[in-house]
Amino acid sequence: MRTVCYLAHCLLNANAKVDEGARCQGVSSPVLALLRDHDCTIRQMPCPELAFGGTSRFWAVREQYDTPVYRAHCRRLAEPVAAQIRADVATGARVIVIGIDGSPSMGVELTAASPEWGGRPDKPRDEDYPVTLGAGIFTETLLDLLSGVILNVRAVGIGQDLFDYDEAKELEKLDAMLGEGAGDAG
Amino acid sequence: MRGDARSRRVVVVPDVVVNPPDGASDRLSDLALSGWGVVALPPATLPAEIVHPLVAAIVDQVIALLDGGYEVALLPSAADPGMRRFVAALATSGRTVADLA
Numbered sequence: 001m002r003t004v005c006y007l008a009h010c011l012l013n014a015n016a017k018v019d020e021g022a023r024c025q026g027v028s029s030p031v032l033a034l035l036r037d038h039d040c041t042i043r044q045m046p047c048p049e050l051a052f053g054g055t056s057r058f059w060a061v062r063e064q065y066d067t068p069v070y071r072a073h074c075r076r077l078a079e080p081v082a083a084q085i086r087a088d089v090a091t092g093a094r095v096i097v098i099g100i101d102g103s104p105s106m107g108v109e110l111t112a113a114s115p116e117w118g119g120r121p122d123k124p125r126d127e128d129y130p131v132t133l134g135a136g137i138f139t140e141t142l143l144d145l146l147s148g149v150i151l152n153v154r155a156v157g158i159g160q161d162l163f164d165y166d167e168a169k170e171l172e173k174l175d176a177m178l179g180e181g182a183g184d185a186g
Numbered sequence: 187m188r189g190d191a192r193s194r195r196v197v198v199v200p201d202v203v204v205n206p207p208d209g210a211s212d213r214l215s216d217l218a219l220s221g222w223g224v225v226a227l228p229p230a231t232l233p234a235e236i237v238h239p240l241v242a243a244i245v246d247q248v249i250a251l252l253d254g255g256y257e258v259a260l261l262p263s264a265a266d267p268g269m270r271r272f273v274a275a276l277a278t279s280g281r282t283v284a285d286l287a
Contacts, residue, residue, distance in 0.1 A: 009247075012204075012214075013223035015192045015256060016247070025193035026223035032215060042204045044226040051246035055254030080239040084232060 002093040003178060005040045006085065007031075008106045009047035011098065011158070016047040018059045023160050023167075030171055031098075031158065038178040041093070043084065046077045048105045048138045058121040061130060062104040062113040065137055074105070074141045082145035089152045096154045096177060099139050102129070102161025107136035109157050129163060154180075195257045196223040197286050198248065200266040201230065213261070230268035237271070245275050252281060259286040 011031050014022035035042055049057060049065075052073055085095050101110040114130035135143065139155065146153055156177050158170045203213045204226045217224055225248065228240045251258050262285040263269045276283065 009225075013196055013225055015194060015196050015223040015251065017192065019190055019192075022191040025191055025221035026195070027214065027218035029215070029218045032218055036212070036215070042226070043228070044204070044224075046240075046243040047247060051243070051250050054250050055256065076239070077243050080236050080243075083236045084228065084240070087232070087236070 002091070003038060003040045004043060004085075004088045004093045004095050005035055005178075006043045006045050006081065006095065006097045008098060008100045008103075008158075009045055009050070010100065010106075010160075012042075012044050013047075015055075016050045018049075018057055021059060021161065023165070028158075028160075030167060031174070034171055034175055034178065038175075040096075040178065041088075043088075045081055045097075045138075045142075048074050048077055059129070060104055060112075061117045062111055062134075062137060063115055064117060065104050071137065071141065074138045075145075078138060078142040078145055082142060085146060085153060086149055089149050094152060094154070096156060097139070097142065098174065099136065099155060099157045100161050101157030101159040102131050103136045105136040105138040107134065107157055107161070108139055108155045109133070109135070110159065110162065111136045112161070129161075131162060193221040193223060194255070195221065195259075196225055196248075196251055197259045197261055198225045198227065198244070198269075198272065198283065199261045200227050200263045200269050202263075202266065203261060205229075227266075227268040227272055230266065230271070237268075241268075241272055241275050244272060245279060248276060248283065249279060249281060252283075258283050260284070261286050 010016045011028045014024050099108040100106040104112050111134045113132045159165050
C-alpha cells in the first residue's frame with residue numbers, strides 16, 4: 001500500500017518558522033531520510049502562519065491566532081489540501097498527516113495555549129511556552145474537513161516546537177507509524 | 187533560547203524533485219544538505235480546482251518570504267507545467283523569482 005505523507009510546511013522549509021524556532025537551516029534531513037526509507041510519497045502543506053503573519057512574527061499561542069479571520073484563512077488553505085488527501089485516499093493510498101507538536105497552528109496532539117499570553121512579546125520562547133494537550137488551529141480545521149475519510153488518515157506530530165524536543169524519540173514515533181500497515185496489500 | 191538557524195534561502199521546486207521517479211537522483215536531499223529550504227509545488231496532474239488554490243497559497247507564502255528579505259529561487263524546470271503555472275501566478279502579483287544559479 002502506498003503511503004502518502006502530508007508534511008507541515010516547515011519540515012521542508014524551516015525558514016517559515018518564527019525567529020529562534022528553527023531547528024535546522026531548511027529541510028529537516030532526518031525526517032526526509034525516514035520518509036525516503038519508507039518509500040513515502042511526500043506532499044507539503046502550506047504554512048498558515050507564514051502568509052498571515054510574515055517572517056518577523058513572534059511566537060504565539062492559540063488564543064492569539066484564534067480569530068474568525070485566522071480560522072477562515074486556515075479553512076481556505078485546508079480545503080484544497082483536504083481535496084488532495086481525498087484524491088490520494090481514493091487511489092487506495094493510506095495518508096499520514098505530519099504536524100508539529102507544540103505549534104498553535106500545526107500541532108496534532110500538543111499545541112500551545114494560554115489566556116494570559118499577550119501584550120509585549122517579552123516571554124522567552126522556550127522555558128515557559130505553555131504547551132497543552134490539543135491540536136493546532138490548522139490541524140483541527142483540516143481534520144474536521146476530513147471527517148468523512150478519517151479512518152484512512154492518521155495524524156502524528158513531530159515535537160519540534162517543544163522545549164524538551166527529543167529528536168530520536170520523535171523519529172522513533174514517526175518510524176513506528178510509517179511501519180504500521182506497510183506490508184498490507186493495497 | 188535557541189539561535190536563528192534559518193538559512194534565509196528558499197528554492198521552489200516541482201513535485202518531481204520531492205517525489206523523484208525510481209532511479210532518478212534525489213535532488214531534495216542535495217538541497218537539504220546545502221541548507222536550502224524547499225517550497226514544493228503540487229503535482230501538475232491534480233485537477234485544476236485543487237491545484238489552483240494550492241498554487242495561490244504558495245504564491246502568498248513566497249511573497250511573504252520575499253518581503254521578509256529572504257532569497258527565493260526557482261529550480262530551473264521551465265518544461266514542468268506546474269512550475270510554469272506557479273511562475274504565471276506569481277507574475278500576476280508583480281513579483282518574479284530568478285532561477286537557482
